Amino acid sequence: MKNRITIPLLLVAALLLSACASSSGDTYSPDQARMEQTVTYGVITGIAPVTIQSDQTGLGTLGGAVAGGVVGSTIGGGSGRILSAVGGAIVGAVAGGMGESALRKHDGLEITVQKDSGETVVIVQEADKEPLAKGDRVRILKAQDGSTRVRPLP
Template sequence: MLRLFISVLLLSALGACANVDFGSPNIYQRSDVQHSGTVQHATVVRVRNITIQSSSGNSGLTSLVSAGVGAFLGSRVVGNGNGRYIAAAVGGAGSAFVAQQVSSALSRHAGLEIVVHTDTGRTLVVAQPDDQPFVPGDHVLLVSTSSGMRVTH
């Protein structure tokens, strides 16, 4: 019973963050496919590690479902009587708290803040996932599409 409880809790927390996209230069949105964008040549001026925090798109649904499952399973642990109500309350509150913490931790991802100087004289900053390495002095391309701007080699 405890294994089922933990499994449901982890699956609901993981489900909240499963489809988060942070604009990787290696991933294109469906709306960008077969549409033109613009490209500018630029030079990397500075690179800084950042943390990208996704927005909470589930509006507490994960915590609510986990609390319900925790309360149900908590009420099954202790026999009949008032003990099972206390176990249900503790199980529900505990599972909601754990789901919220797991969801929060999974919504943070490593990224880069990249400052570039374009060939036309503009200085721009782009934040994106850290799936491509950049160092000052790199000659890069600024790719601009309907879903945003990205820096790539």
């Protein structure tokens, strides 16, 4: 009985954690590694904190419903067991959806940069380990796939 509960919970946790993605300036996906990037330079003219929220996959809700239903089905007997399983599935679905939502939120920065060319651009990325501030001179890296990031000068 213990494995019937543990396995669905572990699967849900693994799926949620694998669905998290980073979009910070110092993190690259395997597809972005070894890809040529265009470099321009500029100065940060504005910076504001934002929240980056990835789309939910529904895995948290589904996994929570399954886990809640399994746990609920261990309570009671007869028609009470069915009600417990349904109630557990509902509570699990809500909790799983909220958990997935929390895992998919990241602190980010909306960075306004005036390029040396005079053009002004805004780039949103996750907050880096290396702090950025208004007035900092930075590199703007633009990959062939269109992804862009702001990095401090080395």
